[in-house]
Amino acid sequence: MGKRRVLVVGNGMVGHHFLETLVNAQTDCQITVIGEEPRPAYDRVHLSDFFAGRSPEDLAIGSRQMYQEWGLDAHFGDPVKKIERDARRVITGGGRVFDYDTLVLATGSYPFVPPVPGADHRRCLTYRTIDDLGNIKAKAKGSKVGVVVGGGLLGLECANALRNLGLETHVVEFAPGLMGVQLDDGGSSMLRRKIEDLGVHVHTGMNTKSISAGEACALKMEFADGSALETDMIVFSAGIRPQDALARDAELAVGERGGIVVDYKCKTTDSSIFAIGECALFGGRIYGLVAPGYRMAEVVAAQLAGEDALFQGADMSTKLKLLGVDVGSIGDAHGRGDGALSYVYSDGRQASYKKLVTTADGKRLLGAVLVGDCSDYDTLLQYFLNEIALPADPQTLILPTTGDKPVLGVAALPSTATICSCHNVTKGDIVGCIDAGCVSLGAVKGETRAGTGCGGCAAMLKNLLEDELVARGVAVDKSICEHFPHTRQGLYHLAMLEDIRSFDELLQKHGRGRGCEICKPAVASIMASLWNDHILDQRHLALQDTNDNYLANMQKDGTYSVVPRVAGGEITPAKLIAIGAVADKYNLYTKITGGQRIDLFGATLNQLPSIWQELVDAGFETGHAYGKALRTVKSCVGSTWCRYGVQDSVGMAIALENRYKGLRAPHKIKSGVSGCTRECAEAQSKDFGVIATENGWNLYVGGNGGMKPRHADLFAADLDDETLVRYIDRFLMFYVRTADRLQRTSVWLDNLEGGIDYLRAVVIDDSLGIAAELEEQMAHIVNTYACEWQTTLADTEKLKRFRHFVNSDKPDSGVVFIQEREQIRPARPEERLRLVAVAD
């Protein structure tokens, strides 16, 4: 039997979440995804951030590369046009045919445009996709006035966008109030007042009759009551309609007002077709929020993985900031339930409105509305979701604090309480992950994904974490390991202030036990940053990670790689030949690295010294590929050869690499220098990157490739050579002093209180008064540099350790190579058994 072919139509937020969940479930399904939009999934919820400067790349949540790595077959820009259920295949607009065993429809919804004459004018737009945003931005350029049709959640968000684009903004709503779905009348009028205070014109109860050419503006809207409004552009945001055309044509059941009918398993009326997200109609309703869509995605993925899972509806409570106004709606905001009681608090001066809806006996919360002040939202939501008994006087929950407001602390929540609804993370999940050793917000987020969706649960998450840590008697423990009750920064300062020069001394004064593989290398790195002794000095030797210990990187079979420094990636033919000759002589596997140099693999411990002797003789130095140290400064050819280059980027890259080589740091450091803004050296993905300008150099900091890429931030512009080096000196030393163990500059910068502005103050304005000290320390490191391999080769005592057996010259019988593409590679376990058996 072949693998089950799963075909996903639609690559929106829910479609993406489905792919991710299914891939993580490690089924052996063969997955194909077809998306109509030209780009992989992005964060639609934060679409409006585009106007606040986020780029489409920032919004992306899926990427072609990611899907490739997940082993998916992904196609974009060619929508599915037809489902042939009998043949179990779909056909795209471009005529391509895809077969399936299981079909998952995740086609989302489209904006509803009321059938008003003239609504197809080219200045009438919608607000749903990244392409829509581009259109809105383009049209807004020549416009003075903009109208949003629709005063719901999305309409108001769109109004904010138009306002930020500098337009005179109007909201035209058919219903008598704003956000009628979520808010009651009181909340709605408070919201209206607040929005009008911001200068947005609100017109409610308006029925648009026609749109035609205007006089003062491009367009004129005429309303049923005879009034008119001129505007340069109109954005329709009058609700969404499920994208169910495919299902309709294929004669699957759809709802009266649209939506593909699904059951508890998210199955449609054809048992090999599922529908999830905003296109699905469950229990007579469309869930227009991401969280319920994610739940549906998980339900289907679980079934494909052979598990039972049911979708049981979802909570539609929301908390938003609309035009800077906090709005929250929980459960039944209208108090429609039988005998429900309402409590309302309205403060005209503070412009805040709060309402509670409870059961007739006042014991349970049924719903709530908050406008202007959402500080009670988290507490109320938990009362609602977990059916926690209300205090005797429920109104105390919304009355202004008089000192003894009953606050529902996170401690009072049951462990089933949902903390993050985007990712369905309960209090129990988070507590479990803290039990398993996560003690930082970042770790908890990484482990559970809580807080990485809409961000609405961030405050509660933080409280929960701190609460739990305090309950465990850990005053937010940041100790590096069980041997030192200090952070890396703390140890650094202790060593510096007390002039401590060895691990043993530090352990004796400030630690306990004997140390471990965490604190030993960390202290070794601190010692190196501070004093720059040779890392194989007797007192540091046993501390080093094995890579540092043998000045080479251990590979999977226990052999090592050899990486000579090739500063800036510039190398003479003679040196290339020398490397080739060494590799040839010792039969090493050679590969060009991602860092513009050459890596030689497969050297045994015994061979390392002689290989390095030959390399040193040919003029090479160690490349520190094994150390938490400066790796490479990548360069592009720059003004020397390139017709666009404006500065000598190669020269600068070599100078920087030679200056900082050997600098030990909390983690490795990489850099790049580009000769012009085309950025061929990818400097913006480096810990510090330099880009040439007509007037000098722009300095970027905090970039990272690797596991979690981060674009570097522009730190300072148009620097001359000398200032550039001075800033980098200070920047690096400040990082070395204050970062955590194994924290790259990107994460360090993200966690630095005050961020890049603070960093600028320290480095450029010397706000801490330590600039001279940082420079001095860097000067010491630069002046005491020595190639570690060269010193090692000169010391027979140190060389003694480069033997596999201290009592024999035999090689390690576990190292077995196989020939592939004319070079060696480690034998796989089964190959090794075979080869060794033959040799015996």
Place this chain on the structure above:
Amino acid sequence: MTALEQCAWEAVCERNDLVQGAGVCVLLGRDQVALFYLPGEDRSIYALGNRDPIGEANVLSRGIVGDIGGQLVVASPLYKQHFSLETGICLEDPGIRIPVYAVRLEGDSVLLGCP
């Protein structure tokens, strides 16, 4: 008689072949044995099989030694699992156990017994 006493002791190297606070590897017949030299501990030398059964390579002598909750361990240089120097048991997966050898010093000679 116990199994230990049946084994012959074999001199494998000298004290100054050892590295304080770290490991070296010796060949005993066809076996690779990692020797950790920790002056000041109960037994100043600990001997374990050199093969890391998880990373499947002969590398344990090149791991960092230390303690976890007071228990002496070596951390594999490949994937950092800890093996007890006393028992050879893997702390992360107690089902895995590597051989432990009897070891003693005679003058400056290091002698190994059977696993």
